[in-house]
Amino acid sequence: MGILPGLALALTLALGGQFLSELIGVSWMGLPKSPISAIMMAILLGILIRNTIGLSASFQPGVRFGLVRVLRAGIVLLGIRLSLGEVGEIGLQSLPVIIGCVAAALLIVTYFGRKVGLSAKLGTLIAVGTSICGATAIVATAPAIGAHDDEVAYSIACITLFGVVAMLVYPFAAHWMFAADPFASGLFLGTAVHETAQVAGAGLVYQQYYNNSLALDVATVTKLVRNLGMLIVIPLMSIAYHRSATDAGEVPKWWTMIPLFVVGFAGMSLLRTVGDMAEPALGFLQPEQWRNFVTHTNKIAEIFLAVAMASVGLGTSIKGLRSIGMKPLAVGLFSALLVGGVSAALIGILY
Numbered sequence: 164m165g166i167l168p169g170l171a172l173a174l175t176l177a178l179g180g181q182f183l184s185e186l187i188g189v190s191w192m193g194l195p196k197s198p199i200s201a202i203m204m205a206i207l208l209g210i211l212i213r214n215t216i217g218l219s220a221s222f223q224p225g226v227r228f229g230l231v232r233v234l235r236a237g238i239v240l241l242g243i244r245l246s247l248g249e250v251g252e253i254g255l256q257s258l259p260v261i262i263g264c265v266a267a268a269l270l271i272v273t274y275f276g277r278k279v280g281l282s283a284k285l286g287t288l289i290a291v292g293t294s295i296c297g298a299t300a301i302v303a304t305a306p307a308i309g310a311h312d313d314e315v316a317y318s319i320a321c322i323t324l325f326g327v328v329a330m331l332v333y334p335f336a337a338h339w340m341f342a343a344d345p346f347a348s349g350l351f352l353g354t355a356v357h358e359t360a361q362v363a364g365a366g367l368v369y370q371q372y373y374n375n376s377l378a379l380d381v382a383t384v385t386k387l388v389r390n391l392g393m394l395i396v397i398p399l400m401s402i403a404y405h406r407s408a409t410d411a412g413e414v415p416k417w418w419t420m421i422p423l424f425v426v427g428f429a430g431m432s433l434l435r436t437v438g439d440m441a442e443p444a445l446g447f448l449q450p451e452q453w454r455n456f457v458t459h460t461n462k463i464a465e466i467f468l469a470v471a472m473a474s475v476g477l478g479t480s481i482k483g484l485r486s487i488g489m490k491p492l493a494v495g496l497f498s499a500l501l502v503g504g505v506s507a508a509l510i511g512i513l514y
Contacts, residue, residue, distance in 0.1 A: 166224045166225040168221050168222050169221075169223060169226040169227070169474075169477070170225035170229055170233075170470070171225065172225065172226070172477065173209070173225065173229040173233075173470045173473040173477060174470050176205050176473035176476065176477070177205045177466070177469040177472070177473045179204070179208055180202065180203070180205030180206075180469070181204075181205075183199070183204045184199045184201040184204050184371075187199045196374075198372065200367070202364060202371060202468075202469060202472050203331060203368050205469060205476065206330070206364060206473065206475055207331075207476065208473070209475065209478075210476040210477075210479050210481075211476075212477060213476065213477050213479060226474050226477045227478070229471055229473070230360060230471060230474040230475060230478055233467050233470050234360050234363065234468065234471035234474070236424075237363070237465070237466075237470075237471055238383065238424050238428055238468075239427035239430075239431055240431060240461070240463055240467065241379075241383055241428065241461070241464045241468075242427065242429065242431025242434075242435070243432075243464070244435070244457075244461055245380055246432060246435050246436040247432045247436045248436070250428075250429070250432045253380070253385065256350070256514075257350055257354070257384070257389075258388065260354050260509045260510060260513070261354055261385065263505055263509045264294055264502050265389070265392055265396065267505045268498060268501060268502050269287075269294060272286065272290035272294075272497065272498045273286045273287050275498075276494045279493060281494055284309070284311070284314050285317060285318060285491065287304070287308060287400060288301050288305060288310055288314060288318035289318045289321055289322070289491065289498055290498060291304045291396060291397075291400065292318055292321075292357060293322065293495070293501075293502050294396075295390065295396060296357075296358065296386070296390040296393065296422075297319075297322045297323075297357040297358035297359065297361070298323070298358060299358075299390070299393075300392075300393055300396075301315060301322065302315065302319075303393055303397055304393075304396075304400055307397050307398075307400055308400055308401060317487050317488075317491045318491070318495075320487055320491075321491055321492060321494070321495030321498075322357045322495070323358075323479060324479075324492075324495065325495050325496060325498075325499040326357035326499075327361065327475070327479050331365075331368070333351065333352055333355060333503070334352065334366075334368040334378075335372070337351045337369070337378075338372075340507055345369075345375040345377040345381070346377060346378075346381055347510050347514055348378045348381075349366065349369070349377060349380065349381025349385065350381055350382070350385055350510055350514070351503075351507060352366055352378065352381075352385075353382040353383070353384070353385025353389065354385060354389065355502055355503040356386075357499070359387075359390065359422075359424075360475050362383065362386040363379075363382075363386075363471070363472070364468075365382065366378055366380075366382040367468060367469075367472065369382075387422075390425060391425065394421065435457065
């Protein structure tokens with residue numbers, strides 16, 4: 164059976180979210196367009212199932228596949244929405260906010276973690292996960308600083324909990340804080356939400372509630388640029404621990420810290436750039452055919468992301484957080500609020 168049961172369940176929840184969105188917004192409320200996000204409904208359905216009836220082991224591989232492979236495929240396909248010029252412009256504009264958020268988390272959160280009695284490694288993992296790219300950064304940093312398995316598990320649990328909360332709350336907070344400016348809102352989502360999956364989910368929720376796709380585009384590009392911070396931060400963390408400890412580990416090779424889906428996203432943006440340059444597009448597609456290709460690719464990307472978001476819900480276990488203890492949760496909450504606050508402040512000052 165492999166991945167099929169879990170993947171089928173995630174797809175069913177994605178379709179169920181769409182059905183509930185239409186049922187509540189159109190059928191019950193009598194509105195021409197539902198104000199209820201189908202993505203949010205899919206996430207909440209997944210969380211509800213995972214934390215009530217639970218998931219048997221047969222569903223786990225498919226849920227994991229949806230959360231990792233389907234998500235990354237969806238992000239790659241999203242690259243068709245933007246040319247390389249647009250990606251570069253967004254990336255450059257997001258850099259000051261990214262740098263400010265990463266620096267604040269690494270310096271302040273690690274200090275706060277030590278003050279409340281966390282191990283230096285656990286505090287560092289929470290800071291890195293919050294500031295760069297969630298579990299991916301944690302898993303990549305752990306061997307470089309010699310972190311233990313329980314420290315990795317605790318930090319990932321904190322990132323998951325507060326990242327999911329941010330994914331569901333921040334789209335509305337951003338719309339209010341930045342006076343419905345989709346660029347500023349997308350920049351905030353891309354820097355203040357932890358995981359790549361959570362950023363994509365927050366961007367989709369914003370798009371569906373406020374009927375504006377720019378926030379998703381900006382959030383996605385900002386997050387992918389932020390992910391590349393691993394190339395700098397992980398070696399720095401390793402150097403710091405090699406100087407102060409004898410049990411620090413090996414630094415991963417630099418090319419292993421570049422997520423392939425970032426490369427794939429850039430490749431699709433390159434394809435869009437080349438396709439828009441001349442007629443016929445790519446030498447053989449007529450303008451109408453090229454437009455249809457872009458539109459259909461974008462729709463497939465959003466379907467993939469909907470399945471991935473249902474997988475996020477199915478993978479969120481609230482019960483599993485009980486074993487963490489209050490100190491890591493307190494540092495995780497502090498870290499999430501700090502990065503969100505720094506992001507909002509810098510956006511308000513710079514843009």
